[in-house]
Amino acid sequence: MPKATFTILGCGSALPTKRNFPSAFLLDLREKQFLIDCGEGAQIRLRQMGMKTNRMGHIFISHLHGDHCLGLLGLISSFSMLHRTADLHIHAHPDLEKIMEVPLHYFSAETPFQLFFHPFNPQVNELIYEDRTVKVSSIPLKHKVPTCGFLFEEKPLERHLIREMIDFYNIPVSQLHKIKQGEDFITDEGEIVPNEKLTYENVPPKRFAYCSDTAYDESIVPIIRGVDCLYHEATFLEEDKVRANKTLHSTALQAAEIAKKAEVGKLIIGHYSARYTDQSVLLNEASSVFQPVIAGQDMESYEI
Amino acid sequence: MPKATFTILGCGSALPTKRNFPSAFLLDLREKQFLIDCGEGAQIRLRQMGMKTNRMGHIFISHLHGDHCLGLLGLISSFSMLHRTADLHIHAHPDLEKIMEVPLHYFSAETPFQLFFHPFNPQVNELIYEDRTVKVSSIPLKHKVPTCGFLFEEKPLERHLIREMIDFYNIPVSQLHKIKQGEDFITDEGEIVPNEKLTYENVPPKRFAYCSDTAYDESIVPIIRGVDCLYHEATFLEEDKVRANKTLHSTALQAAEIAKKAEVGKLIIGHYSARYTDQSVLLNEASSVFQPVIAGQDMESYEI
Numbered sequence: 001m002p003k004a005t006f007t008i009l010g011c012g013s014a015l016p017t018k019r020n021f022p023s024a025f026l027l028d029l030r031e032k033q034f035l036i037d038c039g040e041g042a043q044i045r046l047r048q049m050g051m052k053t054n055r056m057g058h059i060f061i062s063h064l065h066g067d068h069c070l071g072l073l074g075l076i077s078s079f080s081m082l083h084r085t086a087d088l089h090i091h092a093h094p095d096l097e098k099i100m101e102v103p104l105h106y107f108s109a110e111t112p113f114q115l116f117f118h119p120f121n122p123q124v125n126e127l128i129y130e131d132r133t134v135k136v137s138s139i140p141l142k143h144k145v146p147t148c149g150f151l152f153e154e155k156p157l158e159r160h161l162i163r164e165m166i167d168f169y170n171i172p173v174s175q176l177h178k179i180k181q182g183e184d185f186i187t188d189e190g191e192i193v194p195n196e197k198l199t200y201e202n203v204p205p206k207r208f209a210y211c212s213d214t215a216y217d218e219s220i221v222p223i224i225r226g227v228d229c230l231y232h233e234a235t236f237l238e239e240d241k242v243r244a245n246k247t248l249h250s251t252a253l254q255a256a257e258i259a260k261k262a263e264v265g266k267l268i269i270g271h272y273s274a275r276y277t278d279q280s281v282l283l284n285e286a287s288s289v290f291q292p293v294i295a296g297q298d299m300e301s302y303e304i
Numbered sequence: 305m306p307k308a309t310f311t312i313l314g315c316g317s318a319l320p321t322k323r324n325f326p327s328a329f330l331l332d333l334r335e336k337q338f339l340i341d342c343g344e345g346a347q348i349r350l351r352q353m354g355m356k357t358n359r360m361g362h363i364f365i366s367h368l369h370g371d372h373c374l375g376l377l378g379l380i381s382s383f384s385m386l387h388r389t390a391d392l393h394i395h396a397h398p399d400l401e402k403i404m405e406v407p408l409h410y411f412s413a414e415t416p417f418q419l420f421f422h423p424f425n426p427q428v429n430e431l432i433y434e435d436r437t438v439k440v441s442s443i444p445l446k447h448k449v450p451t452c453g454f455l456f457e458e459k460p461l462e463r464h465l466i467r468e469m470i471d472f473y474n475i476p477v478s479q480l481h482k483i484k485q486g487e488d489f490i491t492d493e494g495e496i497v498p499n500e501k502l503t504y505e506n507v508p509p510k511r512f513a514y515c516s517d518t519a520y521d522e523s524i525v526p527i528i529r530g531v532d533c534l535y536h537e538a539t540f541l542e543e544d545k546v547r548a549n550k551t552l553h554s555t556a557l558q559a560a561e562i563a564k565k566a567e568v569g570k571l572i573i574g575h576y577s578a579r580y581t582d583q584s585v586l587l588n589e590a591s592s593v594f595q596p597v598i599a600g601q602d603m604e605s606y607e608i
Contacts, residue, residue: 014381015351016351017351021348040344040345040347040348041344041348044344044345047319047320047322065411066377066381066411071344074326074344074374077370077371077374078318078319081318081319098406100407102403103404103407106403107374
């Protein structure tokens, strides 16, 4: 089973710093790559990390602030030059397609691949993507423009068969698929063999939530409850809460409060304001409320 | 006298690499900063280098390929966040304003500074900018889209007065300005005192030429003849000349041929194709024809 990982391409906020590029993240789930946000330089970080992108088919944009989407044109343009042929899907607020129309036509008029925009309403919590093994839902957030986070959920894997029991009950091959899905088996004599006697659980499916940018907002807690890993913005320290409130961002403490209330497996913070040259203060603040917390960093990968 | 310097923010070609960002350069002349091209990540490099941009008022865009201008939106957006108030001028092909109209409106609707587009025709050699101390001319180049280089020329500084001679001839203060400009002095008796007896030359004005992107094109030689420093693209090696011809780029050897014919003071090469992990081969090829050559590198500054 390939690992589920969250890779930070950039976890700075609006202004890039020596250390942090604007927001861009790569989520590896079930052998697929999902790009979450695409700030300026996302493609540069991918190259710096030597990451291949042939398994990347879907991009999710949280909101239309420049630091979350200005890297799209460069990425698409480079995909053309690299002779990408696989379809590319962009899930975003409906305005993105309008904003990109003229520049796309100019800089990437003839892509060797098909580009699809999938508009959605960031202000409702709904399923916005689904395939055989993964599904993605929007998480409405509180920010200056329509913004949402994303809940990525692996679908449960088929249960493992207990071979001896399958043989014992002489279960025909045609029934095995349903049994792996969790169904009970009924013998010719009408005896019900409960599924738990025939199978055991596979690796539990992973759940990951991305919440940036947002003010403190408890209404997301029920949506993200119990995720294995939460990335939550922590732009400011509590001592700069006035600024956080004004700009509709969160403090590190607030990010940790959300993680605590939602009983998540672990919290990764990021979207650091450029004002903090020592980011450990943000980590310390969050850790005082919830653990484990990781202070996210550009070009690092984290297992979910 | 402040030094004239050329700083490379990115000297990669279309595809960024671990080492090189797309094209963007900062030219310091006479205490002003001129940004030449603005590929993705230009503002990131500025931050990484800790460079202030308060003396940057004019941006010159060579052509409308993404790797030369996709950093503009991020830069402008960050200038807004940094509360820039000084006017910003962009000199480019007329299409740039059209391409940027919608995204600019969306991402930087209310800049605290005025943004001016100055369209020009890249296919003629003409003066496109002039102030009290510097002038800039376009250098038509051969590329897939309308492209030009830029010739930056410092205007001559006033000559230094030879104080003893000024006193000897009892020259009134009202005459000194003209004499610094090189005029002779005429005494009350009608004697003509030649300027060379009264003044000596100041630091000679610097001339710098930027030529990227372009196929080999000798027609630029008369325009750039004798510049102190030439930045010329050297995307490929001679062994990849077929590809260079097809894509209308130059080889390192061709860049050096131009430098030799134009008798420039020194050559800086760049715009390296991502295919060369060892860029010293490009330097070696250029050096075989002309010296001194510098293999330009991101985040390095070169005195002109």
